[in-house]
Amino acid sequence: MAERSTAAVDVADTSGEESLTAEAGGATADGVDQTRDQSTADARTTEVEHTAAASSAAAPDSDSATGDDAPAGEPASSAVSASPVNGAGARAASAATRTPPELHSGHKLAGRYRLEECITRLDGFSSWRAVDEKLRRAVGVHLLAADHPRARSVLAAARASALLGDLRFVQVLDAVEENNLVYVVHEWLPDAVELTALLAAGPLEVHDAYQMVTQLSQAMAAAHREGLAHLQLTPSAVLRTSTGQWRIRGLAVSAALRGITSDAPQRTDTEAIGALLYATLTQRWPYEDDAYGLSGLPKDVGLIAPDQVRAGVHRGLSELAMRALVNDGATASRQDPPCTTPDDLVKAIAEMPRIRPAEPTFTAPPEYQRTTYQQGNYGRPGANAPVVPPVVPPPAPLQGRTGRILKWGVSALLIAALGLGSWQLATALMDRGKKPGDTGTSQTENGSDKNRPGAGKQLKIASAKEFAPNGPGVQEDQVPLAIDGKSETAWVTPHYKGFPNFGNLPSRKEGSGIIVDLGKVQDLSGVDVFLYRGGQKVEVLAAGESASAPAALSDFPHRLTPLSTAGQQLHKDLDKPVRTRYVLVHISSLPPDTTSGWYRGGISELKFRGTPS
Structure with a gap:
């Protein structure tokens, strides 16, 4: 079946442009493995057919979109051809x-x-x-x-x-x-993590590697049955979602964007899956050149089986990776036939014993303590049994008329003491709220709630926007979720890699946050910030009374809370009300995400208290 196109979505990560395979732009799904010489000799350089x-x-x-659809004057060699043998990827x-x-x-x-x-x-x-x-x-x-x-x-x-x-x-x-x-x-999958990031932390667990190669092989087999190839199947094109599902980005579109084609697309994608499995087992790239943040193999030694590169590698998965890779005829130690199509990989995986997740570990219970009631020792202590002191019986209760009188007397005294104490406590509480000249009306200590610091009505928020003084916002469309009154919704930042200060990006050197507009100048006396997760460095600042559309940090001179690492909630009652219209909840540092080396934060809800003007 002639191929309809060649690859799918993300091409953001170009660090490893030397990817696995790829050749001719009319990549057909019926391609079977050709010899390296024949693939190289027959490599076409026409546009994607x-x-x-x-x-x-x-x-x-x-x-009639074929390789001849290129505009007049465009040479046919503008397409990129890459051999599925060398694994060095596309040379654009x-x-x-x-x-x-x-x-x-x-x-x-x-x-x-x-x-x-x-x-x-x-x-x-x-x-x-x-x-x-x-x-x-x-x-x-x-x-x-x-x-x-x-x-x-x-x-x-x-x-x-x-x-x-x-x-x-x-x-x-x-x-x-x-x-x-x-x-x-x-x-766009914000909760998914690239395989590149997962491999940066080390090789995957055996069950995770098994699930990845199983799901990728089944997915690519289904795609090739419909005439679609990938040709750019690299660690940056494979994602794992928060539910553990593996997803592929780059089907058809990625190769078409680069003009990458292949005479044997099925062999190309099969080798790519083999290389990904090899990397997940060893944290090494199965070629001499370093790529995708992984070290290559030693030069001039050829392709080494994964279980010879790293101890403890699953033998069945190691052999499967060798069968999928192009390695001059050498496959696994059992000399199984090579896998040249994704369907071959699916069949080979089905023949393997199913790999189940590792059993959870439990703490061993304490050693059983032998008692004197074991068989053979019933009713008599053992030779080394400790001596148990005899139990002293409690004293006999008071008997006779005198005892009854004493018990009633003690009970009466306790009841009288309890009543007296309750009356004194009630009197003290009532007197505490009164002043000389009061007519009996109860008041708070300072005369009224509205004069107490931090008290007041909840102020209405007119609008909100992102704080982004050095560039575009990070998630501007989610800002309304931080003021909608629902704790289950939130303004959440993207993932930032390597540094908690928003990835150390120049456009985020002053952090981010949300600027709240209260609609008009009001007396602000209290702040409640509910954060997406704890561990963020947060401060709350207020603009001057005469400020108009503040956007920089210097436009917020009043510090309501110090810059510090907060939990999931930040509550502050101000000692003295501040008159302002604009309030900035400023985040300068993000907490670690669930994936090592990535950082993420956000704000779930904002509330402000004070006296409306």
């Missing part, structure tokens, strides 16, 4: 250097998708994190000029990928050509 079925699903103007070689369209944060596509942050600019296209304002959710967007030689291929690849509808792949949501731009919109 698509069948009529995929083209018709793409758009009426791309019914574009004949005509093109600049991605110059767009900026805040630009809207189709009046709906607002660009937020540019993730990457490469080879004539750019990738963005954006917000779908219609559905109020984060999305990813790939952009390139409509006259780019690969624009038609990208559109056809995206539309063909969207038709698959397999939730094991990151879904393509839209593919549009308008205003001299071609853009592809795809899912």
